Amino acid sequence: MELTTILFYLFALVTLGSAATMVFSKNIVHSAFALMFTLMGVAALYVLLYADFLAATQLLVYVGGILILILFGVMLTSQGYTLSFKTITVNLIPASLISVGIAALLIFAFLTTDWTISEVAERTDTVYDLGMLLMGDYILPFIAVGVLLLIAIIGAILMSTRLSAENEGVS
Amino acid sequence: MAAILIHAAIPLTIILVYALVAIWGERKIAGFIQDRLGPMRVGGWHGWAQSIADLLKLIQKEDIIPTNASRFLFKFAPFMMFAASYAAFAVIPFSSAYIGSMINIGVFYLLAVTSILTLSVIMAGWASNNKWSLLGGMRSAAQMVSYEVPTIATVLTVVLVAGSLNLMTVTEMQAGNDTLGFLPNWLIFQNPFLIVAFIIFFISILAESHRVPFDLPESESELVGGYQTEYSGMRWAMFMLAEYADMLLLSLLGATLFFGGWNSPFGDFMGGPAWGFFWFMLKGLLLVFVMMWIRWTLPRYRVDQLMHICWNILIPLSFINLVLTALWEVIF
Numbered sequence: 490m491e492l493t494t495i496l497f498y499l500f501a502l503v504t505l506g507s508a509a510t511m512v513f514s515k516n517i518v519h520s521a522f523a524l525m526f527t528l529m530g531v532a533a534l535y536v537l538l539y540a541d542f543l544a545a546t547q548l549l550v551y552v553g554g555i556l557i558l559i560l561f562g563v564m565l566t567s568q569g570y571t572l573s574f575k576t577i578t579v580n581l582i583p584a585s586l587i588s589v590g591i592a593a594l595l596i597f598a599f600l601t602t603d604w605t606i607s608e609v610a611e612r613t614d615t616v617y618d619l620g621m622l623l624m625g626d627y628i629l630p631f632i633a634v635g636v637l638l639l640i641a642i643i644g645a646i647l648m649s650t651r652l653s654a655e656n657e658g659v660s
Numbered sequence: 661m662a663a664i665l666i667h668a669a670i671p672l673t674i675i676l677v678y679a680l681v682a683i684w685g686e687r688k689i690a691g692f693i694q695d696r697l698g699p700m701r702v703g704g705w706h707g708w709a710q711s712i713a714d715l716l717k718l719i720q721k722e723d724i725i726p727t728n729a730s731r732f733l734f735k736f737a738p739f740m741m742f743a744a745s746y747a748a749f750a751v752i753p754f755s756s757a758y759i760g761s762m763i764n765i766g767v768f769y770l771l772a773v774t775s776i777l778t779l780s781v782i783m784a785g786w787a788s789n790n791k792w793s794l795l796g797g798m799r800s801a802a803q804m805v806s807y808e809v810p811t812i813a814t815v816l817t818v819v820l821v822a823g824s825l826n827l828m829t830v831t832e833m834q835a836g837n838d839t840l841g842f843l844p845n846w847l848i849f850q851n852p853f854l855i856v857a858f859i860i861f862f863i864s865i866l867a868e869s870h871r872v873p874f875d876l877p878e879s880e881s882e883l884v885g886g887y888q889t890e891y892s893g894m895r896w897a898m899f900m901l902a903e904y905a906d907m908l909l910l911s912l913l914g915a916t917l918f919f920g921g922w923n924s925p926f927g928d929f930m931g932g933p934a935w936g937f938f939w940f941m942l943k944g945l946l947l948v949f950v951m952m953w954i955r956w957t958l959p960r961y962r963v964d965q966l967m968h969i970c971w972n973i974l975i976p977l978s979f980i981n982l983v984l985t986a987l988w989e990v991i992f
Contacts, residue, residue, distance in 0.1 A: 492661065516730075518730075518786055519730070519733075522733060522783060525779060529776075541763055541764070541765050541769070542765050542768070545765055545768050545769045545771075545772040545773075546772070548773060548775060548776070549768075549771060549772040549775055552775060552776060552779065553772065553775025553776070553778065553779075553805075553808070554775075554805070556779065557778055557779065557782070557801055557805055560779075560782055560786075560801070561798070561801065564786065564794070564798065614764060615764060615765070616764050616765055616768075616825055617764070
């Protein structure tokens, strides 16, 4: 077997295994760390598809940013870190029915679609191409996303300053 | 396959040799700054074999895992931390003849991979099931996430001037000696805003690699040892190795971005791949030396001062600097 094939199955195994751990783990911090392995596995799969920029973004944004926020949220909201809060299983029957239904739908779609399989072309200039596309054809969505993020940041600052002002008793 | 392994082994060898020298060097520097001699006995001349003796001692030590620790995460964290800083060495151009991987996103990959370091610190802190460890881990995460912003902004400033994310290309364009007639064409001499960028970058990498004055995650007087309190033996040594590797990585990144990487300061004189490696390591180790010097000179900041420096001073300054550099590039 080729090295890339072995790597693909390895990373696929890591992704699926850690995703299963994330869902079935009773400890919420363990789930969060399992999510980290899932995200890293997906990033590795991106690399195998020559999407290096996307892979690095995945690491920077999801692993380096969002996951740390999740961990912070989990650790700071539980009452004292020693009391690990447990997840419990509720709505067992409807949940399993819905997930089996969705799984069946996905498998059906996967099997019946006429997939066109193309050879993955090696790309080296991903950043350049991406930059040209973002600054050219997709300039409007790019700027719209930028404005949206700016609004979100301003909102977050406004909310946090209002909260801290109330806490300190300053109007 | 063999080629990949050899490629991967070169930075590893450099890190291991460097770590042995740097740990000894740090103790000697600490000694000299505090008017003592530091390690003197092992190996003869100025105790040069002290780190090797320490390493042999650490290998023999018992690997203690606390009963209530989360075993898998506790065991895994030190290795993940080292893997993250080691992986980042893949895009560092050690000389004109050697770079681990010529990927186009070079420095972006480096920043992305080193963000895993934060997670491994939280992992170690949480898995130890110890209050000091958890506090250290949380402090570290807050610190590293905050200081990532000015680091990225200053790196972006350099990328803006250089026009490439590939560190090899960034180094190649700094060759030659014609700035103002005699200075090397290093980026730090190219425009005044890059000097400001370098200062912000250096402060940020001090914080990112947990060095004094920003060593709150492991401040021994308040937190015992921070996230590494419960670790012993080789797992603790892995943390130490990762920390020193991280210092070297960020210093080498600084040398590449601002001080011409493997370019000789004398133009073509003493050029070539082997001299290139020498110059590159010299520049990197000089920055590492400055970090050690600062460690034994300055006191530690408080948590609120740390956050104030980052969010109120460095981040606005780095963004203003970025815009001004862009203006400079447009005008000149």
